[in-house]
Amino acid sequence: xxxxxxxxxxxxxxxxxxxxxxxxxxxxxxxxxxxxxxxxxxxxxxxxxxxxxxxxxxxxxxxxxxxxxxxxxxxxxxxxxxxxxxxxxxxxxxxxxxxxxxxxxxxxxxxxxxxxxxxxxxxxxxxxxxxxxxxxxxxxxxxxxxxxxxxxxxxxxxxxxxxxxxxxxxxxxxxxxxxxxxxxxxxxxxxxxxxxxxxxxxxxxxxxxxxxxxxxxxxxxxxxxxxxxxxxxxxxxxxxxxxxxxxxxxxxxxxxxxxxxxxxxxxxxxxxxxxxxxxxxxxxxxxxxxxxxxxxxxxxxxxxxxxxxxxxxxxxxxxxx
Numbered sequence: 001x002x003x004x005x006x007x008x009x010x011x012x013x014x015x016x017x018x019x020x021x022x023x024x025x026x027x028x029x030x031x032x033x034x035x036x037x038x039x040x041x042x043x044x045x046x047x048x049x050x051x052x053x054x055x056x057x058x059x060x061x062x063x064x065x066x067x068x069x070x071x072x073x074x075x076x077x078x079x080x081x082x083x084x085x086x087x088x089x090x091x092x093x094x095x096x097x098x099x100x101x102x103x104x105x106x107x108x109x110x111x112x113x114x115x116x117x118x119x120x121x122x123x124x125x126x127x128x129x130x131x132x133x134x135x136x137x138x139x140x141x142x143x144x145x146x147x148x149x150x151x152x153x154x155x156x157x158x159x160x161x162x163x164x165x166x167x168x169x170x171x172x173x174x175x176x177x178x179x180x181x182x183x184x185x186x187x188x189x190x191x192x193x194x195x196x197x198x199x200x201x202x203x204x205x206x207x208x209x210x211x212x213x214x215x216x217x218x219x220x221x222x223x224x225x226x227x228x229x230x231x232x233x234x235x236x237x238x239x240x241x242x243x244x245x246x247x248x249x250x251x252x253x254x255x256x257x258x259x260x261x262x263x264x265x266x267x268x269x270x271x272x273x274x275x276x277x278x279x280x281x282x283x284x285x286x287x288x289x290x291x292x293x294x295x296x297x298x299x300x301x302x303x304x305x306x307x308x309x310x311x312x313x314x315x316x317x318x319x320x321x
Contacts, residue, residue: 040069123162129153132166138174189238196239203250212273214242215280217249227279231291237280275310278303 041062047055061067067076091100104120126132132153136144156166200207215237219227230236277284279291286303293300 041067122164125157125160125162129157132156132163134166134170136170136174138178192239192243196243199243210246211237211239211242212276212280213249214244214246216272216276217245218242219276219279221245228291236291237282242280271313272310275307279307 041058044055044058047058058067058073067073091103095103129150130153134149134153136149156169161169196211197207200210203210218230218236218241222230227236230241235241274284278286281287289297289300290303293303295301295304
């Protein structure tokens, strides 16, 4: 150690035991007068040849007044060793995982008293809230709230959550939605279906005919974009909504029989009924393409043209709006 090297040089090879180095005998000149006393650091001058770098540093310190006696040198060396002992040294590249784990625990124990903690990079939060990847594939897009998702990202970052923790939380939310919310929506839809059937019976009409009638009125009085949003929410064919729309249609005096294929121009009614089912009945072969297809797809455009033609024949308009 630095202290040992300096003290050893100060004591000299012949020194025995501790204490200050023995004073060198006074030199005598030819006329008998004593020579000038050697400097206090003279015993360390052997470092000039044994360790030149140490000597140069020591010499500069002496010249600048940093060291004035051996007591000061000893205090400085011991203080330096204490500081080096408290310094953080990193594990080598070839360190074993268990050694790195132990190193992290040791460092964490040293800094936790100051309100800090050592965490793995994989457990640290990203640079900013917008760097979080939030997946909610199980939740319909129209049921997601971007403002709330943004707020969730901000809170997660403030609390120092890692991407792994955020992914687990969002997966838990998806599980809650699929196991709790979706079944509740299905039960509500089933109950609404029963209520729709009871209402259809009370007005003396077939339930399926009234549902088709409601779907036709929905697409006649709402824009394609509005209907598309309802479809994404699973409400486009919801019995409760169809009941409201069908009731509105009945209140205008529209005859439900046109949906059932009774009366009027049978060919027009048949074509119109097929369009109604295409846009409202999930069992229709073109329903999926109509509700989920690419609007630039030639097949989808052909369905749109078919729908417009049917509405034009039936109502004298070129579209359902």
